[in-house]
Amino acid sequence: MKPKGWKDLPPGSVITRPGSATEFKTGSWRTFRPVWVPENCIQCLFCWMYCPDMAIKVKDGKREEFDYDYCKGCGICARECPGKKGQKAIIMVEEGK
Amino acid sequence: MAKVVAVTGNEAVANALRQANPDVCAAYPITPQTDIMQRFSGFVADGLVNTELILVESEHSAMSACVGASAGGGRVITATSSQGLALMWEILFIAAGDRLPIVMPLVNRALSAPLNIHGDHSDGMGARDSGWIQLWSENAQEAYDNTLQAFRIAEHMDIRLPVMVCLDGFIISHSIERIEYLEDDAVKNFIGEFKQLNPLLDVEHPVSYGPLILPDLYMEYKRAQHEVMTKVSKVVLDVAADFEKISGRRYGLFEPYRLDDADIALVILNSAAGTAKDAVDQFRDRGIRAGLVKPRLFRPFPYQEIADALKSAKAICVMDRADSFGGFGPMYMEIASAMMMNGKKPILINKIYGLGGRDFLPEHAELVLSELADVAKSGKARTFKEYIGVRE
Numbered sequence A: 001m002k003p004k005g006w007k008d009l010p011p012g013s014v015i016t017r018p019g020s021a022t023e024f025k026t027g028s029w030r031t032f033r034p035v036w037v038p039e040n041c042i043q044c045l046f047c048w049m050y051c052p053d054m055a056i057k058v059k060d061g062k063r064e065e066f067d068y069d070y071c072k073g074c075g076i077c078a079r080e081c082p083g084k085k086g087q088k089a090i091i092m093v094e095e096g097k
Numbered sequence B: 001m002a003k004v005v006a007v008t009g010n011e012a013v014a015n016a017l018r019q020a021n022p023d024v025c026a027a028y029p030i031t032p033q034t035d036i037m038q039r040f041s042g043f044v045a046d047g048l049v050n051t052e053l054i055l056v057e058s059e060h061s062a063m064s065a066c067v068g069a070s071a072g073g074g075r076v077i078t079a080t081s082s083q084g085l086a087l088m089w090e091i092l093f094i095a096a097g098d099r100l101p102i103v104m105p106l107v108n109r110a111l112s113a114p115l116n117i118h119g120d121h122s123d124g125m126g127a128r129d130s131g132w133i134q135l136w137s138e139n140a141q142e143a144y145d146n147t148l149q150a151f152r153i154a155e156h157m158d159i160r161l162p163v164m165v166c167l168d169g170f171i172i173s174h175s176i177e178r179i180e181y182l183e184d185d186a187v188k189n190f191i192g193e194f195k196q197l198n199p200l201l202d203v204e205h206p207v208s209y210g211p212l213i214l215p216d217l218y219m220e221y222k223r224a225q226h227e228v229m230t231k232v233s234k235v236v237l238d239v240a241a242d243f244e245k246i247s248g249r250r251y252g253l254f255e256p257y258r259l260d261d262a263d264i265a266l267v268i269l270n271s272a273a274g275t276a277k278d279a280v281d282q283f284r285d286r287g288i289r290a291g292l293v294k295p296r297l298f299r300p301f302p303y304q305e306i307a308d309a310l311k312s313a314k315a316i317c318v319m320d321r322a323d324s325f326g327g328f329g330p331m332y333m334e335i336a337s338a339m340m341m342n343g344k345k346p347i348l349i350n351k352i353y354g355l356g357g358r359d360f361l362p363e364h365a366e367l368v369l370s371e372l373a374d375v376a377k378s379g380k381a382r383t384f385k386e387y388i389g390v391r392e
């Protein structure tokens, strides 16, 4: 996409296209990556509720993989995850490792 | 038919605001502006306007409320002075950057310290770079007329920028003058209905105001903001032409006074220009070709037009009722820039006068004109910047 020139801008810093933030991929900000361990997951969906970036996909009431395009790696999901018998179902792994 | 009344500058401005019937007014008191918002809140209480009056806890909040209400899609006003404007400073830039057509009378008053409640221009000059359009007014009539025109300019679809209408604290705000009011219907037709542009409250077309804009786009926004300022002069003149039709009073970007063949000239804003014009007349009577420029539109500044108007002058004194400490007065810097437009170099001197409400007297103007006559003759300035009307 050609970057916008000044003549293409609306008057003032106004976003006139709702939902356009999905075009802005924030996943590259990550230094730590959450990794899902399905065998420890009890499907409580705490991670889905707590994630500030809607980066946990849910289908038919069941948790699925992370959406790494938007996951910033904040680690909130890993902290809130109760897991199974003290075993976390989300662990944070340093990117590049 | 126009109605002739004897009112203060503040009363005249408040009446203009009533006639504009804004949707939202954020009010906070500060001397010498308080009177405007006090009278306006009276109009709200009496049901004379359909305005939502928001009583806020500071001027920072007043301007913030104005930004929200204006982005929401309404005609929005507030008024302030001095420290109040200084406290709004951060939000002034947001109002302009988001292109919100807020109208704000600024009753010019000195800035602290030392604490002073009287008139000078340091408040308005401090907001010079905020992106607001500034109209300056010599007397109560001009303050009233400028306030009415400000709505048309701010809300013009090619512009959509906030406008500050400046008038001198106490000297104009609290003195009673003879002025002509326009009929409510005439004003209503002149200003017209408020037209929305990307209003936040249009839930069918959701918009977001004020996103983070990083280095890849920020400069494009600023270039666009510069561009809209280049269109303001034309709109100001078009609005003035329409205003003349209903009022019989003519406005331009500035007022040239006896300038055509002037050898010496003063550049002076607001109420002191009235005093200075009398001194110019006296010098003319004595055969000295003196003239005067009274700027009206200060932002955007009409550099080329003022340079052309001053083309015959050999010596010019720019009178500033504000100082830029360590620099020349703010108006001096504009006129010095204007002089570059035609590549002509008259001798340009700067006098700082009237700070904190110090009287500007006819003899002050006469002294300056006498000095200018000497400068024009000798071709040499004695000093480039000096205070006048001050004790040693």
Ligand code: SF4
Pocket (backbone or CB within 6 Å): A034, A050, A051, A052, A053, A054, A055, A056, A066, A070, A071, A072, A073, A074, A075, A076, A077, A078
């Ligand atoms: S690390 Fe943060 S952003 Fe990523 S999925 Fe977990 S909660 Fe969401």
Ligand code: SF4
Pocket (backbone or CB within 6 Å): A036, A040, A041, A042, A043, A044, A045, A046, A047, A048, A063, A077, A080, A081, A082, A083, A089, A090
């Ligand atoms: S919080 Fe942990 S256990 Fe609960 S659904 Fe998410 S990954 Fe599974």
